[in-house]
Amino acid sequence: MTASQYPYLFATLGEAASQLPEAIARALETTLTATQVNAPSSTTLLGCLQRIRKVEAADGQPWPTKGHTPGQRMAMARIDRANSGLTLLLEILHATERVRVDGDADQQVGEDVREGLLLACRGLAEYMDVQVRTL
The missing domain is CATH 1.10.287 (Helix Hairpins)
Known part of the structure; x- marks a missing residue:
């Protein structure tokens, strides 16, 4: 099981997702995908988790890129x-x-x-x- 195969599941559980049985992982990914598609990205749990992992600062915005790696x-x-x-x-x-x-x-x-x-x-x-x- 890889993060690319189950992106929403990995966004939610991180590496712990790889410990789930395949059938459960597939069912959870289907549910999470449906939830993500039907809701605005700014208000979903998964949308928030994905933004947080993209280096959100305390104000919820990405850290400015000015000359920083x-x-x-x-x-x-x-x-x-x-x-x-x-x-x-x-x-x-x-x-x-x-x-x-x-x-x-x-x-x-x-x-x-x-x-x-x-x-x-x-x-x-x-x-x-x-x-x-x-x-």
Whole structure:
């Protein structure tokens, strides 16, 4: 089973699609193809997945090609998405801290949630560092 034989299935499942039995893969590809044909590409799950894999940045647009190689564009788009995610996590963490200090006890999140937010922020920051170094 190849990506060219089942493009929608591979767009949805990635390499995991190659582990499916042939009959199931064929049925899923038929269903996914019908869904793709009958819906506008901008609102389908598969359309979004395909655009994301074509190096969409956090704003949903492809990273500009100005003097960048495809690898650099991919790294920049990944950094942009990770930075957007990091910003959101830090805003949530900031809000949980304000509630912890000034809010009611029933509105506070647990220590495990705050720790999870911190770890997620750290992970995204480390990921962005790796991506920056690939440029």
